[in-house]
Amino acid sequence: MTEFSKPKRIILNFxxxxxxxxxSFLIFTVxxxxxxxLYFEPQEQVIGEKDEFSAVLNIDAEEPVNAxxxxxxxxxxxxxxxxxxxxSIINLWLEKPHFxxxxxxxxxxxxxxxxFKGEGxxxxxxxxKAEKEIGIGxxxxxxxxxxxxxxxxxxxxxxxxxxxxxxPIIKGKENIIIESQDNEPPExxxxxxxxxxxxxxxxxxxVFTTQDKISGMAGYFVHETTRKIDETRIDTNKxxxxxxxxxxxDQGLKSWIYIKAIDKAGNERIExxxxxxxxxxxxxxxxxxxxxxxxxxxxxxMKKVLRKRHSQTKT
Amino acid sequence: xxQNFYFLLSIFLIILLFSTLYFLTSKVSAENPTLTVTVxxxxxxxxxxxxxxxxxxxxxxxxGQCGGGGGGGGGGGGxxxxxxxxxxxxxxxxxxAVTLLKDxxxxxTTIAGADANFTVTLSGLSGGNYIFSVYSEDNKGVRSSLLxxxxxxxxxxxxxxxxxxxxxxIAVDKSEVKRGDNIAIFGQSAPSSEITISVNSDExxxxxTPADKDGVYLYNFDTSPLEFGQHFTKSKSSLENLISSFSxxxxxxxxxxxxxxxxxxxxxxxxxxxxxxxxxxxxxxxxAYWYKRPNPPKTVDLNGDNRIDLIDFSIMAYYxxx
Numbered sequence: 001m002t003e004f005s006k007p008k009r010i011i012l013n014f015x016x017x018x019x020x021x022x023x024s025f026l027i028f029t030v031x032x033x034x035x036x037x038l039y040f041e042p043q044e045q046v047i048g049e050k051d052e053f054s055a056v057l058n059i060d061a062e063e064p065v066n067a068x069x070x071x072x073x074x075x076x077x078x079x080x081x082x083x084x085x086x087x088s089i090i091n092l093w094l095e096k097p098h099f100x101x102x103x104x105x106x107x108x109x110x111x112x113x114x115x116f117k118g119e120g121x122x123x124x125x126x127x128x129k130a131e132k133e134i135g136i137g138x139x140x141x142x143x144x145x146x147x148x149x150x151x152x153x154x155x156x157x158x159x160x161x162x163x164x165x166x167x168p169i170i171k172g173k174e175n176i177i178i179e180s181q182d183n184e185p186p187e188x189x190x191x192x193x194x195x196x197x198x199x200x201x202x203x204x205x206x207v208f209t210t211q212d213k214i215s216g217m218a219g220y221f222v223h224e225t226t227r228k229i230d231e232t233r234i235d236t237n238k239x240x241x242x243x244x245x246x247x248x249x250d251q252g253l254k255s256w257i258y259i260k261a262i263d264k265a266g267n268e269r270i271e272x273x274x275x276x277x278x279x280x281x282x283x284x285x286x287x288x289x290x291x292x293x294x295x296x297x298x299x300x301x302m303k304k305v306l307r308k309r310h311s312q313t314k315t
Numbered sequence: 316x317x318q319n320f321y322f323l324l325s326i327f328l329i330i331l332l333f334s335t336l337y338f339l340t341s342k343v344s345a346e347n348p349t350l351t352v353t354v355x356x357x358x359x360x361x362x363x364x365x366x367x368x369x370x371x372x373x374x375x376x377x378x379g380q381c382g383g384g385g386g387g388g389g390g391g392g393g394x395x396x397x398x399x400x401x402x403x404x405x406x407x408x409x410x411x412a413v414t415l416l417k418d419x420x421x422x423x424t425t426i427a428g429a430d431a432n433f434t435v436t437l438s439g440l441s442g443g444n445y446i447f448s449v450y451s452e453d454n455k456g457v458r459s460s461l462l463x464x465x466x467x468x469x470x471x472x473x474x475x476x477x478x479x480x481x482x483x484x485i486a487v488d489k490s491e492v493k494r495g496d497n498i499a500i501f502g503q504s505a506p507s508s509e510i511t512i513s514v515n516s517d518e519x520x521x522x523x524t525p526a527d528k529d530g531v532y533l534y535n536f537d538t539s540p541l542e543f544g545q546h547f548t549k550s551k552s553s554l555e556n557l558i559s560s561f562s563x564x565x566x567x568x569x570x571x572x573x574x575x576x577x578x579x580x581x582x583x584x585x586x587x588x589x590x591x592x593x594x595x596x597x598x599x600x601x602x603a604y605w606y607k608r609p610n611p612p613k614t615v616d617l618n619g620d621n622r623i624d625l626i627d628f629s630i631m632a633y634y635x636x637x
Contacts, residue, residue, distance in 0.1 A: 064463070067629035087444045089465060091419040092599055094606060094628065111599075111628050113419040113635030114448040114463030121465060122444070147625060153564070153585065153633050155618050155626035184441050190420065194597045196589045198612050199604050207600040211418055213443025245600040 035159035036061045036148050038070070038123075040139055042165060047137070048173030049130040052081055055139065055165060057124045059089070064115030064151035065158055068123065071145035072106040074099070075138035077131055077169060080106055084125040084264070086216035089116050092209060097124060105142060115151025133171040140164035182214035182265035191259045191271055193248070204253060205245045208271075212263035219262055222246060224255040226279055231258050231270045253277050397471030400438040405479025406431045406505040406557065407451035407459075408530045413481070416448040416461075416637040420596065427451070431505040431530060442470025450636070453484040453503035454529075460563045461635060480559040483510060483532070483552045487567050491574040497535040498567060500548055506530045508554035513561075516546045526552070541569045586634035588615055594634045602627060 037060040047053050057072070059065075068090060074080055083097040083106075090110035097108040108124065130137060141162040148158045189210035195202055211217065221239035239260060248257070253276035260270045281287050407413045407427040415423045415435050427433040448463040460482045468474050483504035492498045500512050507525065510532045514520040520540065526532040536548075547566050552559040567576075586594035588601045605611040605623040615623055617630040 066632035067625045069625050089444065089446055091446055092596070094603060094625070109625060111632040112446060112463070113632045113637070114416070114446075114461035115632070116446065116463065116465065118465060149625060149629035151629075151633055153630055155629045187418070187441065188439060192597060194589070194600070196597070196601055198588065198615060199601045205600075207596050209420075209596060213441045213445075244596075245604060 034062045035161045036063075036065055037161040037163065038141060038146070039163040040165035042167055043176060043178060046168050046170055046173060047130055048175050049133045049169055049171060050173075051175040051177060052127050052129045053175045054084075054125050054127050054178065055167075056122050057126065059116075059121050059123055059148075060119040061117050061121070061148075061158075063158065064117040065148050066113065066115040066151040067109075067111045067147075067149040069094075069109035069145065069147045070107065070123070071142035072126075073138075073140045073142050074104050074106055074128075075136075075140075076104070077135045078128045078137040078139070078167075079131050080126055081129055082127040082264075083108075084127070084216040086125075086211065086213050086263075087122045088124055089121045090123060091211075097126075105145070107145065112151075130169045132169060135169050137167045137169055138164060139167075180214060182212070182263060182267060184212075184214060185267040185269040186210045186212040186217060186261040186263050188269065189259075189261065189271055191257070191273055193253065193257075193273065193276065194245075199245060200247050204248045204251050206242075206248055206257065206259070206273075207245045208259055208261075209244055210261050210269070212261075212265075212267070215264035215267075217261065218264045218266075220244070221260040221262070223258040223260075224248065224250050225258075226250070226255050226275070226284075228256050231260075231272065234258060254279050254283075398438055399440045399442060399468060399470050399472065400436060401440060401445075401447075401466065401468055401474045401476060402434065402436050403447070403449065403476045403479055404432070404434045405449075405477065405481065406508075406554065407433050407449075407481045408453050408484070408503045409506060411451045411453060411503075413449060413451045414637065416450075416635075418446055419448070419635065419637060421637040422447075440468050442468055444468075447476070448635075448637070449479055449481060451481045454531075455484075455486075455503075457484040457486055457502065458636070459484050460560065462560055478557055480505070480552065480554070480557045482559045482562045483508075483526075483550045485548065485550050485562040485565055487548065487565055487576050489567060489573055490576045491568040491570050491572060492538050493571060493573045494541065494543060494569050495537075495539050496573055497537055499533060499535055500550070501531070501533040502550060502562065503530045504532060504550075504552040504559070505554050508552045510534070510550050510552055512536070512548060512550045514541070514546060514548045516541055516544070538569050543569055543571075585617055586631035594631060594636045598631060599628075602631060 038057065040055045040057055042055040043053050080099045085093070085097065089112055091112055093108070093110040095107060095109045097106060099106045106126065128137070141164065143162065146160065146162065148160060150156045150158050187210045189208060191206055191208035193204060193206055195204050199205055206222065208220065220242055222242045223234050223238050223240065255275055257273040258270055259273070260268055262268050403415060409427065409429050409431050411427050413425050413427055413433045413435065414421060415437065417437065422437055423435045425433055425435050444465060444467050446463060446465050448461045450459045450461050452458050462479065462481055466474060466476055484502040486501055488499040504510060504526045506528050508530070510524050510526055512522045512524065512534050514536060522534055522536060524532050524534040545566055545568055547564050549561045549564045551561045586598055588598040591597070602615055602623055605615050607623065611621070611623045615627070617627040620626070
């Protein structure tokens with residue numbers, strides 16, 4: 001066995017320790033890099049108490065992720081006013097963003113079919129307002145309720161790197177007002193009529209979803225009618241506010257179905273589904289009205305003609 | 316002697332350090348599929364520049380009045396709204412059906428050429444962030460994995476997304492293979508592409524094989540070096556500087572007997588709750604109906620834990636077809 005002198009042994013030990021440190025560092029950093037990172041990007045680094053401001057919740061995903069459930073704790077210095085999911089990479093929402101005053105948690109969940117891998121992708125824009133004139137507003141993650149799953153067939157949870165946001169609130173500071181004009185209607189969409197024993201006890205139901213890339217979606221409305229009408233002439237009170245999936249009122253599928261999607265700026269897009277089993281002519285009351293009126297008219301004319309002939313033969 | 320040992324040890328450690336560094340970085344970058352995104356401003360009348368198909372007669376606002384000629388009548392006016400669209404091009408499999416999803420819903424389908432090249436144009440878009448996905452089906456009806464990529468579409472412009480390379484399909488001929496026997500790993504990709512097959516257990520094995528002129532590949536993997544137990548395989552393709560993402564992951568067992576694989580793997584049906592051979596919004600709606608409800612049907616409970624939670628939706632999202 002090779003014997004080393006004391007100084008050489010110290011140098012050898014030092015270099016070995018150095019290399020072990022470098023290896024550990026590399027392995028550690030690579031492991032961290034493989035985790036999904038969640039962080040906020042506020043519009044400004046310091047905010048004032050007067051005006052609202054926004055913060056974008058972003059994700060960096062080193063490995064493809066496909067299911068996200070988040071719970072954001074909002075400190076008492078801040079109040080969420082609104083959220084915008086228009087630019088979110090989440091395609092299908094299980095739970096739309098909702099703020100619970102009691103727990104002060106802003107929660108939402110949804111999926112990205114096929115998965116997402118990349119950096120700086122927005123999940124949600126949160127509009128906030130400072131509640132105090134001075135202090136520090138904090139947005140942090142509730143670790144127990146924040147979960148992200150990898151795009152695998154096994155439902156594997158991803159490691160998370162969660163970064164809270166701490167924003168100083170300064171009295172009198174004027175926040176930059178960001179105004180975005182949204183003149184475009186929501187995206188086109190294809191509602192689908194479906195029936196399955198596992199959904200609403202096999203009743204016919206309607207499934208639909210769309211997105212608005214600028215202001216985000218506000219909601220959906222449905223109108224069912226057996227008569228085809230111009231969609232712009234449907235009375236406001238005839239639209240029913242619905243969520244997908246929706247049990248159709250007309251289980252005979254004889255109705256025209258109008259589905260209206262409205263974004264947060266009030267722009268509308270209406271999609272129309274034709275009746276699967278349109279009314280036959282004898283099922284339409286207006287046809288019977290026309291027939292009855294026609295018969296009555298013919299009867300009236302015939303009666304008049306007969307009376308005229310009768311009077312002529314008399315004379 | 317001790318000096319030489321000390322010198323060699325240092326050299327060894329330096330080599331080890333750099334090779335580790337190279338291995339770690341190359342492992343991350345090797346899995347990145349190629350994709351190029353370019354944005355071309357659409358030529359639109361009223362945008363201040365005379366370009367594209369615009370002429371003095373079709374767009375005097377940008378190109379000025381046409382000289383000469385007589386009279387003629389007025390009318391017209393108005394600015395044509397610029398078109399926001401996206402053009403996708405890439406490689407699938409020869410004459411295969413390619414499906415394009417926009418935000419998880421089918422937006423277009425096309426048939427790839429004999430050279431596996433395809434192009435899809437999507438118009439009527441808004442400016443904003445979209446998640447697009449593509450997949451294809453090979454000549455045996457086996458579906459590829461979903462290639463998903465976010466694209467920021469510019470309003471009033473045509474966004475070109477090129478270099479989309481759909482991952483190969485993959486299948487194995489045995490669900491269980493006797494240790495030491497070969498297992499055939501096969502599928503389809505672009506013609507004449509190079510297929511890299513990974514067999515992953517405790518140790519990862521790589522093999523390369525060329526695809527033929529029809530894009531079909533076959534590799535007989537010798538299972539001698541594999542331990543007894545469950546193993547997984549996947550493949551990716553490379554051709555002319557294009558690298559695909561990895562295919563779906565298939566499992567097989569190394570044991571003491573050989574069992575032929577089922578023609579259609581049962582896991583393919585995962586997520587298809589209403590048995591219409593698609594995993595889409597209808598299946599999502601059925602699962603969403605049972606989300607957090609007690610006693611869900613077994614067919615909806617994809618991981619069999621007697622509840623519908625985010626894990627079930629994650630599995631469904633993996634098998635999504637739109």
